[in-house]
Structures are given as structure tokens and as C-alpha cells.
Amino acid sequence: MAEGQRKGHMDLTILLQTVLAGVLVGGLYGLIGMGMAINFGVLRIINLAQGELLMVGMYVCYWVFTLWGLDPLLSPVVTIPFLFVLGVVIHRFLLTPLIRARALPENQILLTVGVGLVLTNAALLAFTSNYRTITTSYSASLITLGSIAVSLPAVLAFGIAMLVSSALWLFLMKTDLGKCIRATAQDPDAALLMGVNVERISVITFGIGAALEGAAGSLLVLVYYLFPALGGIFTLKAFIVVVLGGLGSTLGALLGGIVLGLAESLGAVFVSTGYKDAIGFIVFVLMLIFRPAGLVGKARM
Amino acid sequence: MGWMLDVRKLSKVFGGLPALVNVDFGIAPGEIVGLIGPNGAGKTTLFNVITGVFRPTSGEILFEGKNLVGLKPHDICRLGITRTFQVVKPLPKMTVLENVMVGAFARVGTKEEAREIALRELEFTGLLPKRDALARSLTLADRKLLELTRAVATRPKLILLDEVVAGLNPTETEETITLIQRLPERGIAAVAGVEHVMRVIMTISHRIVVLNYGRKIAQGSPEEVGHNPEVIEAYLGEAYAETS
Amino acid sequence: MAARGGKGWRWGGAVLGVAVLLGFPIVVSDVYLQHLAIFFLLWVTLGTSWNLLGGYAGQISFGHAAFFGMGAYTSSLLFAKLGFPPWPGMLLGGVAGILLALPMGHICFRLRGPFFALSMLALSEFLRLVTLNWRDLTEGAVGILLPPFFISKLPYYYIALALAAATMLATWFLVDSKVGFYLLAIREDQDAAEALGIDTTWYKLVALMVSAFFSAMAGSYYANYMAYIDPPIVFSIVDISIAMILVAVLGGMGTLWGPVVGALVIVTLSEAFRAYFAAAHLIVYGVLIIVVIVFMPEGIVGSLAARGPRWLRPRVATDAPGASQG
Numbered sequence A: 001m002a003e004g005q006r007k008g009h010m011d012l013t014i015l016l017q018t019v020l021a022g023v024l025v026g027g028l029y030g031l032i033g034m035g036m037a038i039n040f041g042v043l044r045i046i047n048l049a050q051g052e053l054l055m056v057g058m059y060v061c062y063w064v065f066t067l068w069g070l071d072p073l074l075s076p077v078v079t080i081p082f083l084f085v086l087g088v089v090i091h092r093f094l095l096t097p098l099i100r101a102r103a104l105p106e107n108q109i110l111l112t113v114g115v116g117l118v119l120t121n122a123a124l125l126a127f128t129s130n131y132r133t134i135t136t137s138y139s140a141s142l143i144t145l146g147s148i149a150v151s152l153p154a155v156l157a158f159g160i161a162m163l164v165s166s167a168l169w170l171f172l173m174k175t176d177l178g179k180c181i182r183a184t185a186q187d188p189d190a191a192l193l194m195g196v197n198v199e200r201i202s203v204i205t206f207g208i209g210a211a212l213e214g215a216a217g218s219l220l221v222l223v224y225y226l227f228p229a230l231g232g233i234f235t236l237k238a239f240i241v242v243v244l245g246g247l248g249s250t251l252g253a254l255l256g257g258i259v260l261g262l263a264e265s266l267g268a269v270f271v272s273t274g275y276k277d278a279i280g281f282i283v284f285v286l287m288l289i290f291r292p293a294g295l296v297g298k299a300r301m
Numbered sequence B: 001m002g003w004m005l006d007v008r009k010l011s012k013v014f015g016g017l018p019a020l021v022n023v024d025f026g027i028a029p030g031e032i033v034g035l036i037g038p039n040g041a042g043k044t045t046l047f048n049v050i051t052g053v054f055r056p057t058s059g060e061i062l063f064e065g066k067n068l069v070g071l072k073p074h075d076i077c078r079l080g081i082t083r084t085f086q087v088v089k090p091l092p093k094m095t096v097l098e099n100v101m102v103g104a105f106a107r108v109g110t111k112e113e114a115r116e117i118a119l120r121e122l123e124f125t126g127l128l129p130k131r132d133a134l135a136r137s138l139t140l141a142d143r144k145l146l147e148l149t150r151a152v153a154t155r156p157k158l159i160l161l162d163e164v165v166a167g168l169n170p171t172e173t174e175e176t177i178t179l180i181q182r183l184p185e186r187g188i189a190a191v192a193g194v195e196h197v198m199r200v201i202m203t204i205s206h207r208i209v210v211l212n213y214g215r216k217i218a219q220g221s222p223e224e225v226g227h228n229p230e231v232i233e234a235y236l237g238e239a240y241a242e243t244s
Numbered sequence C: 001m002a003a004r005g006g007k008g009w010r011w012g013g014a015v016l017g018v019a020v021l022l023g024f025p026i027v028v029s030d031v032y033l034q035h036l037a038i039f040f041l042l043w044v045t046l047g048t049s050w051n052l053l054g055g056y057a058g059q060i061s062f063g064h065a066a067f068f069g070m071g072a073y074t075s076s077l078l079f080a081k082l083g084f085p086p087w088p089g090m091l092l093g094g095v096a097g098i099l100l101a102l103p104m105g106h107i108c109f110r111l112r113g114p115f116f117a118l119s120m121l122a123l124s125e126f127l128r129l130v131t132l133n134w135r136d137l138t139e140g141a142v143g144i145l146l147p148p149f150f151i152s153k154l155p156y157y158y159i160a161l162a163l164a165a166a167t168m169l170a171t172w173f174l175v176d177s178k179v180g181f182y183l184l185a186i187r188e189d190q191d192a193a194e195a196l197g198i199d200t201t202w203y204k205l206v207a208l209m210v211s212a213f214f215s216a217m218a219g220s221y222y223a224n225y226m227a228y229i230d231p232p233i234v235f236s237i238v239d240i241s242i243a244m245i246l247v248a249v250l251g252g253m254g255t256l257w258g259p260v261v262g263a264l265v266i267v268t269l270s271e272a273f274r275a276y277f278a279a280a281h282l283i284v285y286g287v288l289i290i291v292v293i294v295f296m297p298e299g300i301v302g303s304l305a306a307r308g309p310r311w312l313r314p315r316v317a318t319d320a321p322g323a324s325q326g
């Protein structure tokens, strides 16, 4: 609760601390948003099960930690392939038939809603609605810089999120597969003419989009608690991040994530914690009004 | 001059790349103008700017003395300019009749009136026998015809036809051309945009405007334009006289 | 055409239908069944109002709970704070829905792409958070308790019936007019619609306002009937927003009767499965969405109608009498 706060007494330390915390969590939001952005780039639809994939990633991370003691920081070696396969399966068996049948984009989005509901409720059946957290040896550690203290897990999560983002960027820029993905995102018809197997690329991209949520899930577990319904919350956050960054832009998503993280963190301190998530919405609406093409994109309607 | 549509110094730049540069031209009531230009010359862009899809970077578009710049496509349709699309845009899950009724509703308010207009225009273009077919089930030629019917049903004074005959076989081309030639008797002027200099367009057009790289490089009667060295150059020896 | 022979059946069916609907709660005195019938009617209202916007105009909303909750809170607060009578309050609830729809439509309908669909989702989440946190006004998570207005379910039933009928009549009236043609044209191709003189932003806004009005009225009704609301219930993404979509999609988007069939299926199924899956009964919704989208994208009514009578087909019926060769 924000009761004891005296507005007049905000000093620089609190401001810095808040900004830092916002940037750190924003990096994670960015990673989560990148999964949605890369999917949007190729599929041209918003995957509304994106947050649910993240939730699955978090549960996978939770269980490999609880059962085998695998440290969350190492768990991406499990969560990334697991989610990749899950993404490929979802696309191959559910989305591909729709795309082949030239279903309306709305129907494709609705399908992802259905997938999200199934994932959430399957998790509810399997793991109950209990909140879970992971406690590692470093969970409670703090890093202090002068008078500012930040939690070590948050810093580690941010660092790894940046690593994964850079890896994704290199992959998209330097590898043939990455180039095919970018070509498909730019113009599927042209890519098809150039001999790109657009359908295969679409499936793989969806897998990558899901794998990014796997990585993000492994990291989010360090700083957040885990429950089945969390997917919906993060789908919405991912969407806001993606709009902030400009639909479909992966680098934009990273920037969008940091902006959202900052807005939430500043809002929680200077307005009220209860309204933290509402602030994201306000930022989002302002974007829609003034810069619908995203923070870095050229405004075009 | 008695231009109905008067385009003055029109320019459109897409992110630094000019698609139209200081284009000037006019259209008189009931006139048929051929707008020719090679791939990427700016024909579609010109139509998009005139019909309000894009705002011009600079220049004026006067229609019956009114400046169209800043108006939305639907405003411009109501003022009397409509168009067809290079990539046809039928309303796929509606029938042919319903498609044309949508056009007719631009001028009337009730279903009965719209239906009456639509049936009349379907008769005019010869699509009447297919009125109950779903638009998505039509052949390309029929879809193009449907777009033209729908456009006529909005009671325009000017129709902009984007790539009227692209993808049509010689018979279908002939039929379309005949139809366009009949537009002036309905009080409708037309701009027929085509990529190739085709004899058919040369024969029906009162006047030809040639675009290349976004600039108007020639205009005049079909003969004048046909012998203009710059035009021949633009088509790199592609003989304009190529049959249909 | 067969329409002439079908006409007598249609009138007969209509009279029978009205008689069944009016007589139901008198003949069936089981309170639980009456309750289910009321929920069925509520879902007809919600599914139909979503369908006008999503099915006919093609503007999919993932957050219609925003309107539902807005209606529920408006009439409940008017009663709790000002003593404003709750049934007329329903109308004001509907108006509040329109007031919410205006800025949303204004901002989102200019933009192409998934903005509207997801902005609605964001809006309903925003309202949930605001009602949860603005405790001075809304009592926050405690919710608002209203006194029950009637002992018997009969008056509730007839009000729900009137609301459902009004929503369907409004939809039918709109869809059967120029507006209906315009909404379908917008759904089918926006650029073509604009070129044909349709102010697409305005007509989308009209559909949104009508849809919001009835959804919000349904929210007010829900509050009055259940005599209790709290933010997670009335702004629920799954139980309201997605369920509304499901009702329309399952029954058949862009058909008048689709949401009726959809509501019947949903109310029956969710009652049946609540016992098996408890809190996770929504898994059934998820599976249903997937199955319908993959195997029956036109919905139940849409698929049947493709083989059935012409007037059922998922588009505006234009077979007015006097059609040449009709």
C-alpha cells in the first residue's frame, strides 16, 4: 500500500531507484513483447496466447527447478526448446489449416484466444490457482550502488534478456533463416516469388516467438510470482509493448518494453500501486492518438 | 478552360521517393482520357491522391471549382468521383446485386430504390444474369465488370479506371472498351489507366496523358502522343502499336 | 421461389415462438430453469449486440465487458449513491455505454489493423482497475450490494425477454436497411467501401454505439438481477468478453439467429461442465472456440444456412417481393 508516502519528500534516490527498477523490468517486458512482435511481423495477426505461452514457460521453469533443482538462470536450455516445439505444434496443427483455408484474420486471432484459454485452464486443472514462487540462493540478494539498491535477480534477468534479444537480432540479421524471416515479414508474396517457403517460415517463426516466451518465462520467475491466469495480463502488456514499439518491430518492442516498465514503475511510486497497470493503458491510448505507428515508426495511418 | 477536374502541380513523395512530380492535367465533362505509363509510373498513385486515399505532398486538385485536398474518399465519391482498383476489390461474400446496391446507396436511402438503380446498371453492363452469384465466385473479367457497374451505380461524373483491361482476353477487352465508350452518353467522364500503349486505348481516348517516373512527359491526341519520341523512348522500343 | 410456401411456416413459427417465450415462466415454475432461461436471454442480448459490430461490421472487440461493466456500475451507483430507480437506470447505463464507445471508436476506427480489437481489451482491464481502486466511489473489491427488487423471477424474466427482443429487433432493423449494407461492405473491404461513398469511420461508430448501448443495458440488468456486482465479475475478460464472442462465433457471425443458438449452447454447456471442471470449466470455452474456428468457421447457423433456406444465409436478405423473376 502507498499510505505512508509523502509526495513532497521524493528525493533523487527514490527517483533513480524507481527509474532503474522500471528499466530492469522493462527489459523483460521487451523480451516478452518481441515474441509477439516477431509473430505479428510474419503472421500479420496478434497472437493472443502469447502471455499464456509465457505462463507455460514459467511453469516449465518452476518444475525443472523444483523437481531437478535446475537453476532458473540455466533453465532456458529447457524452456526454449520446449516452447519452440509447443509453438510449432500449435501453428502446424491449428493455424496452418486456417491460413491454408484463407480464414479471416479475425478468426485466426480468435483461434489464439481459444488456445490461450485451453492453456490457462489446463494449467489450472494441473497446478490449481495457487501462487507459486521460486526461492534460489540469490533470490533475496541486493546490489547496492551508493544509496541505490536493486535486486540481484532483477539485474540478472535484465542482463540475460538483453543477451537473448541480441542473439535474436544477430540471428535475424546474419543467418539465412533470419533473412528469410525478415523477407517474409516485409512482403510474403515477394518472398514466395524469391523461393522462400513461406509456410515453413511462418511455422518456424511462430516457434521462435514461443521460444522467446520460454526464455522470458525463465527470467520472469525470478522476479514475479506464478499462477495460471497470469497469461492474460502479460498478453495485454505484450500488446501494449508492441504498439509502443510499432507493430511488428522487434527492436521497437524492446524500446516499448522499457517505456512500459518505466511508466509502470514511476506510476506505482508517484500515483499508486493499484493504478500501476492502468498507467500502461493511458500510455497506450496516448500512443494511439498521437503516434499510432509506434515510438520510432513514421506516423502513417 | 472548362475543366471539370483540374489537377495543378500535383506532387506526392513517399518517404523521400517522389511518385508524382508537378503533374498538371485537366478533364472536361464527358471526356475519355487515356492515362498511360510504364510500370511504376505513378498512375495508381495519381488515382489514390485524386480520390483522397493519400494526401498530396503539394499541389491542388480542383473538381468543379472545389478543392479536394484533405477530403476523404467517401466525400469525394459523393462529389462525383469514384474509381475501380488495379487489384479488384469486390465485396466477396455479398452477391453481385448487393455489391451494386452498395454503390447505389450513395444516392438513395431505401433498399427498393437502390435495388432499382442496381438492376438498371447491371443491365447496362451486362452482368444482370449473374446478379445472385456471390462476388467471390466470379471470374476476374466479371469482377472487373462488377467494379465498373458498382462505380457507375454511385452516379459519378468521373470514373477513374485503374488498369481497366489488365488480365482480360481480347474479347473481354473489346467488351470493356465498348462499355467505356458508352460512358459519355451517360454523362460520365472516364480516365482509363493502362500500363501498355495499346491500340484499343488509343482508339477510344479523346486525349492521352503519359506519365513516366511520376512526371507528365506528354499529352495530346492519340496520334500526337504516339509519335512523341519521348514516349517511345519511355517504352524502350516497345511498339505502341502492339496489337491489343 | 420457395419463399412463398415458406412464408406461412415462418409466420406460424413466429407466433409459436412468441407464445413459448411468453408462456415459459408460467408453465415452467422450477426456479432453477427460470434462472437459466433468464441467463439465456441475457446471452442472446450480449451475443446479438457483439454480433452487430463484430459479425456484420467486421469490427472484432475483445473487451465488450467494458460496456457491460460500465452499464452495471452506472445504474448500480446511481441507485446506491443517489437513489435513482434501477430499472430506468438501465437506460442511463446504456447511455453510459455510448459515452464510453464514442471516444474509443473515435480513436481506434481511424486506424487499420488490430488496434480496435485489442484497445477494447485494454479498456475493459483499465475500467476493472479503476473500479477496483476508486474505493470511495465503487467500494472497490467489496463490490456493490443492491436490494433484490422482486421476489418472483417472473418480472426479471420478462424484462430480460424485452431486452433481448429489443436488441434483436434493432439489429434486424439496421441490418435490413442501408446501414446493414454499409456495415457488410465495410466488413468485406474498407477501401472499396470508402470509394463507394461510405463514411466507414462513422458507420463503424454507429454499429459500436448501438452495440455498446445494448451491452451496457445488459450489464445494468445483470446488476439488478444478481443484486451484487464487483469489478472482477462485470469486467471479466473470459466470462464476459470472450463468452460474448463465443456466443456469436458459435452460432454464426453475421447472422440474426446465430447468437440465439450460440446462447442456448453456451448456457447449457457451461451449466453441464461447471460440475466437472469447477473453476477450469472455461477450458470448454477454449476447446469450443478452437473446434468452431477450425471446423465450422461460419458457426452453427451459418453452416446450416449454407444448405438451408435462403433467408437464413449470413448476409442481408435482399429477396424483397417483386424481384424480377422472383
Ligand SMILES: Nc1ncnc2c1ncn2[C@@H]1O[C@H](COP(=O)(O)OP(=O)(O)OP(=O)(O)O)[C@@H](O)[C@H]1O
Residues within 6 Å of the ligand: B014, B018, B019, B037, B038, B039, B040, B041, B042, B043, B044, B045, B046, B086, B195
Ligand atoms: N503506399 C506507397 N508507399 C510507398 N511507395 C509507394 C506507395 N504506392 C506507390 N508507391 C511507389 O510509387 C511509385 C509509383 O507507383 P504506382 O503504383 O503509382 O505506379 P503505377 O503507374 O500504378 O504502376 P503499375 O503499373 O505497377 O500499377 C512506385 O515507385 C511505387 O513503389
Ligand SMILES: [Mg+2]
Residues within 6 Å of the ligand: B043, B044, B045, B086, B162
Ligand atoms: Mg498501378
